[in-house]
Amino acid sequence: MAIIVQKFGGTSVADVNRIRAVAETVKRERDAGNQVAVVLSAMAGVTDQLVGYVADAGGRSHSPEHDTVVATGEQVTVGLLALCLENIGVPARSWLGWQIPVHTDGVHGKARIEKIDTDALEQCLNAGQVPVIPGFQGISPEGRITTLGRGGSDTSAVAVAAALGAERCDIYTDVDGVYTTDPRIVSSARKMEKITYEEMLEMASLGAKVLQTRAVELAMKSNQRLQVRSSYSDVPGTLVVDEDEIVEQEMVSGIAYSRDEAKITLVQVADKPGVAAAIFGPLAEASINVDMIVQNVSADGQTTDLTFTVTEADLERAVETIAAKRDELEYADLVSDSKVVKVSVIGVGMRSHAGVAQRMFETLAEKGINIQVISTSEIKVSVLVAEEYTELALRALHTAYGLDAE
Ligand code: ADP
Ligand code: ASP
Ligand code: MG
Numbered sequence: 093m094a095i096i097v098q099k100f101g102g103t104s105v106a107d108v109n110r111i112r113a114v115a116e117t118v119k120r121e122r123d124a125g126n127q128v129a130v131v132l133s134a135m136a137g138v139t140d141q142l143v144g145y146v147a148d149a150g151g152r153s154h155s156p157e158h159d160t161v162v163a164t165g166e167q168v169t170v171g172l173l174a175l176c177l178e179n180i181g182v183p184a185r186s187w188l189g190w191q192i193p194v195h196t197d198g199v200h201g202k203a204r205i206e207k208i209d210t211d212a213l214e215q216c217l218n219a220g221q222v223p224v225i226p227g228f229q230g231i232s233p234e235g236r237i238t239t240l241g242r243g244g245s246d247t248s249a250v251a252v253a254a255a256l257g258a259e260r261c262d263i264y265t266d267v268d269g270v271y272t273t274d275p276r277i278v279s280s281a282r283k284m285e286k287i288t289y290e291e292m293l294e295m296a297s298l299g300a301k302v303l304q305t306r307a308v309e310l311a312m313k314s315n316q317r318l319q320v321r322s323s324y325s326d327v328p329g330t331l332v333v334d335e336d337e338i339v340e341q342e343m344v345s346g347i348a349y350s351r352d353e354a355k356i357t358l359v360q361v362a363d364k365p366g367v368a369a370a371i372f373g374p375l376a377e378a379s380i381n382v383d384m385i386v387q388n389v390s391a392d393g394q395t396t397d398l399t400f401t402v403t404e405a406d407l408e409r410a411v412e413t414i415a416a417k418r419d420e421l422e423y424a425d426l427v428s429d430s431k432v433v434k435v436s437v438i439g440v441g442m443r444s445h446a447g448v449a450q451r452m453f454e455t456l457a458e459k460g461i462n463i464q465v466i467s468t469s470e471i472k473v474s475v476l477v478a479e480e481y482t483e484l485a486l487r488a489l490h491t492a493y494g495l496d497a498e
Pocket of ligand 3: 302
């Protein structure tokens with residue numbers, strides 16, 4: 093019998109009625125002759141609420157107690173689904189991360205899964221039961237509860253699927269697949285039948301939250317077949333596949349955006365060897381990831397302006413870290429701005445097509461949108477623009493690359 097892992101996100105388990113509908117979906121997959129393991133998120137909004145409680149109590153987001161609290165959302169949904177499955181005659185049992193166990197490292201708030209023991213899950217499956225597994229949580233080497241970072245249930249699902257040797261991992265969510273861009277912003281976005289692991293990885297890491305980046309990374313590494321599909325309808329979803337499974341490559345296959353960006357500019361910093369190291373060294377030591385960087389042409393040959401981006405969550409710490417070095421760096425001013433968005437066009441077809449970046453720059457120019465920072469890689473071009481242009485930029489680029497649905 094083939095094993096299928098089904099993962100249901102927050103809106104799919106938002107209340108008991110929805111959980112009943114999930115139970116029916118699980119039953120159908122089982123009735124089709126498969127063994128099914130289920131991974132669940134917390135009810136929509138619950139994790140946010142739990143994070144809020146921890147903040148109110150003065151807890152830090154990377155502490156063991158933070159994880160003890162925020163992991164509870166998933167405990168509720170797994171218990172409820174196991175109940176609903178039993179009610180319709182499907183034998184099931186709920187598990188918690190530590191009972192399986194799902195072993196992670198000890199980095200609270202963004203732990204990585206190291207290994208999933210399969211003995212208990214396999215026994216459960218072989219006894220004819222559906223194991224109902226909480227996403228997002230695991231256990232650290234110290235025996236404490238850990239969480240995997242927001243959206244982490246996707247990663248739990250892929251890790252469970254890989255550990256069990258599942259034929260497919262289905263991510264059930266509130267859209268019916270991966271679209272050329274966020275369908276909530278661009279109504280002409282098109283659903284893709286297939287997308288490569290590589291493109292999906294870029295889309296996810298550049299902001300498309302339909303799959304967590306680590307989930308895609310793991311699926312790619314373990315060659316796990318992955319599908320994104322709707323909890324509300326039976327239509328086929330989007331398959332994430334190897335590049336050779338896609339016959340015709342578009343130049344650009346998708347557009348992603350991330351509002352979780354902040355820009356820092358150091359005005360009139362000395363234009364001499366060692367300055368970049370003196371700025372970015374301390375940021376790295378503080379575990380602050382710097383994403384895009386641009387150094388302006390020096391007007392006087394002595395000083396230059398240096399701009400870079402960090403995540404919004406890291407902005408305050410980044411500013412503090414730089415300010416602490418002001419004497420050494422001798423900059424005239426430090427300006428920060430979190431009202432920016434990073435818009436990225438992605439496609440493996442870029443490797444063989446020229447002019448992708450140029451079309452992006454022209455399209456934005458026609459709309460009067462100023463580009464603040466640019467970065468590129470083999471299969472993507474990203475620009476930083478003012479946040480107020482998010483929708484305009486996405487729609488214009490979507491049309492310019494011929495992605496609009498007919
Ligand atoms: P879940 O709670 O099921 O994990 P998420 O909210 O994490 O769901 O992810 C689904 C959402 O991702 C969709 O509602 C959609 O707005 C958003 N999204 C962003 N980019 C895309 C894209 N390219 N294709 C599909 N959905 C996308
Ligand atoms: N409940 C967690 C979150 O909201 C994990 C997930 O849903 O994937 O981030
Ligand atoms: Mg999600």
